[in-house]
Amino acid sequence: MSKNNCRTLEIPILARVEGEGALAIEINDGKIHSLQLKIFEPPRLFEKFLEGRGYQEVLDIVARICGICPVAYQMSAAHAIEACFSSNPGPWVREMRRLFYCGEWLESHSLHIHFLAAPDFLGFDSGIEMAKHHGEVIQRGLRIQAFGNALVSLLGGRSVHPVGACVGGFYAAPSKSAVTALLAKTQTLLEDAEALMRWVASIAMPDNSHEFTYVALRHPSEYPMNEGRIVTSQGLNLSIDCFDQYFKESQVSYSTALHCLLQGKPYLVGPLARVNLNYDTLPTRITTLIEELGYQFPSNNMYHSMMARAIEIYYCLIEAQRLLAHYDYPKMAAVPVIPSAGVGYGCTEAPRGLLWHRFEINASGQVINARIVPPTSQNQARIEEDLTVSLYQFGLDKTDNLLLNCCEKIIRNYDPCISCSTHFLNLSVSRK
Amino acid sequence: MVIGVGSPFADDRVGWEVIKRLQRDELLTHFTPETLQLTYCDRPGLSLIHNMSTSDAVFLIDAVYTGAPPGTLHLFTQQKIASIHFPLSSHGVGVAEAIELGGVLGLLPPVLRLYGVEILPPKIQFELTPIMEISIQQLAKRIKKAILILLDPK
Numbered sequence: 001m002s003k004n005n006c007r008t009l010e011i012p013i014l015a016r017v018e019g020e021g022a023l024a025i026e027i028n029d030g031k032i033h034s035l036q037l038k039i040f041e042p043p044r045l046f047e048k049f050l051e052g053r054g055y056q057e058v059l060d061i062v063a064r065i066c067g068i069c070p071v072a073y074q075m076s077a078a079h080a081i082e083a084c085f086s087s088n089p090g091p092w093v094r095e096m097r098r099l100f101y102c103g104e105w106l107e108s109h110s111l112h113i114h115f116l117a118a119p120d121f122l123g124f125d126s127g128i129e130m131a132k133h134h135g136e137v138i139q140r141g142l143r144i145q146a147f148g149n150a151l152v153s154l155l156g157g158r159s160v161h162p163v164g165a166c167v168g169g170f171y172a173a174p175s176k177s178a179v180t181a182l183l184a185k186t187q188t189l190l191e192d193a194e195a196l197m198r199w200v201a202s203i204a205m206p207d208n209s210h211e212f213t214y215v216a217l218r219h220p221s222e223y224p225m226n227e228g229r230i231v232t233s234q235g236l237n238l239s240i241d242c243f244d245q246y247f248k249e250s251q252v253s254y255s256t257a258l259h260c261l262l263q264g265k266p267y268l269v270g271p272l273a274r275v276n277l278n279y280d281t282l283p284t285r286i287t288t289l290i291e292e293l294g295y296q297f298p299s300n301n302m303y304h305s306m307m308a309r310a311i312e313i314y315y316c317l318i319e320a321q322r323l324l325a326h327y328d329y330p331k332m333a334a335v336p337v338i339p340s341a342g343v344g345y346g347c348t349e350a351p352r353g354l355l356w357h358r359f360e361i362n363a364s365g366q367v368i369n370a371r372i373v374p375p376t377s378q379n380q381a382r383i384e385e386d387l388t389v390s391l392y393q394f395g396l397d398k399t400d401n402l403l404l405n406c407c408e409k410i411i412r413n414y415d416p417c418i419s420c421s422t423h424f425l426n427l428s429v430s431r432k
Numbered sequence: 433m434v435i436g437v438g439s440p441f442a443d444d445r446v447g448w449e450v451i452k453r454l455q456r457d458e459l460l461t462h463f464t465p466e467t468l469q470l471t472y473c474d475r476p477g478l479s480l481i482h483n484m485s486t487s488d489a490v491f492l493i494d495a496v497y498t499g500a501p502p503g504t505l506h507l508f509t510q511q512k513i514a515s516i517h518f519p520l521s522s523h524g525v526g527v528a529e530a531i532e533l534g535g536v537l538g539l540l541p542p543v544l545r546l547y548g549v550e551i552l553p554p555k556i557q558f559e560l561t562p563i564m565e566i567s568i569q570q571l572a573k574r575i576k577k578a579i580l581i582l583l584d585p586k
Binding site for chain 2 (some may be wrong): 067073111115128131132134135139142145158159160161380386
């Protein structure tokens with residue numbers, strides 16, 4: 001720290017990340033003069049890759065945008081293309097897509113809670129270090145994650161870049177025996193999920209409550225995954241087709257990733273936003289437990305994101321049990337699709353939040369142009385806003401190391417894809 | 433269980449290719465699936481722990497980067513695996529981390545070996561480099577011999 005009132009720290013490259021990120025903060029006379037979260041975003045290239053491709057290729061291509069949430073990209077794309085073709089895949093596909101998504105939320109949320117977020121709050125450098133002292137907790141997390149991967153593999157053929165989904169449905173239907181085998185595991189896992197919520201509730205969390213807008217899908221009769229309207233904490237309720245009228249992407253000079261603002265302001269997407277806006281659709285057994293544990297939603301404390309993920313894990317296991325128990329082998333795993341020229345929109349809830357797709361397709365079924373707005377880019381402006389508020393709450397006079405730890409914890413609440421490793425963040429703080 | 437770990441990128445798929453050779457070996461096909469499983473996985477991350485959990489003995493095959501000449505064959509025991517660099521991993525969780533975590537949790541099989549093939553850092557391409565062919569053949573022979581010693585000592 002310099003002896004004068006100016007302080008500048010820069011860390012240009014984040015280590016061991018998917019993509020690259022950096023954080024630069026300039027503090028003048030005890031005030032944050034600038035704060036820039038720089039993320040380099042792969043999906044921009046994917047939008048160009050997709051141009052000229054046949055609609056049958058799209059799902060396999062977009063699955064490779066992310067190794068942890070390929071299902072989300074496939075689901076948003078499938079819905080957008082089917083909307084363009086006015087194709088309805090029917091109730092069996094609808095239910096199986098929901099099961100598919102349960103798998104992805106389970107493996108993503110469990111990985112994040114146990115290996116990315118929890119070590120921060122328990123004083124460990126990594127999930128492996130934490131495992132030496134909390135072996136049963138980690139084993140429980142691995143069981144949940146493995147079941148999530150198994151659900152994705154059941155419908156997708158494999159858990160890494162699944163290949164089983166197609167426009168219209170799935171290339172093959174799971175066998176009854178495979179479904180029964182997974183159903184048999186759900187009862188024990190439901191006990192694990194309840195125990196996980198209790199364990200998360202036992203962790204002392206900071207409180208950085210402050211006002212912010214949050215956005216999620218909302219469905220009239222279920223906790224949202226693949227379908228719904230876009231709703232906000234400010235009372236907005238709109239069709240996914242109208243996303244562009246309210247949400248604007250823009251380039252910022254310090255990042256190759258686009259920022260997205262809602263009527264000019266930052267907003268939150270992700271598990272906390274979903275729980276806040278859809279609490280009434282959660283099963284009673286979950287809301288009863290939430291109240292017993294002393295939590296109240298909606299919450300504006302971003303540190304409640306871990307509990308929101310634990311809630312969604314419990315929900316997904318209940319939902320998966322239901323879908324597996326009622327499984328019927330179908331006559332067709334996918335409906336025939338006839339391409340037609342037009343524009344289609346798809347908006348589903350990736351583990352990290354709203355994932356919006358727009359496809360313009362020609363009469364031959366080729367993509368003319370594609371737009372993909374991922375949750376991580378939507379949260380960027382909100383992360384910067386949160387960091388600014390939270391650092392003031394924390395105290396700017398802290399050492400650089402303490403500021404680094406604070407910033408990492410805040411950013412991990414959002415579970416961005418860039419925080420997949422333990423020490424993802426290179427921080428620069430400029431003090432003047 | 434013999435698991436070929438890798439990814440589609442260039443020589444990082446060498447583990448998969450060794451498995452394919454072993455799957456075509458006539459002698460090995462005589463073992464029942466309950467006795468011998470030859471399988472491969474794509475960047476399994478922590479799932480590797482689960483994949484290994486049902487077996488008493490696991491041989492892993494993967495590309496490694498130690499600085500030795502490309503094509504060099506290595507054999508590592510569990511204790512040495514943590515020090516190896518694996519070229520590609522899923523979101524920072526690779527074979528070394530999975531094995532370390534498995535060891536901490538007591539979930540590793542009693543017999544665990546890693547057969548490594550030295551590669552150069554993979555480029556964004558799908559084809560194997562020509563020098564890998566000899567290594568694949570040699571490694572498949574070594575692993576076949578090791579399997580037979582383990583499963584049929586007579």
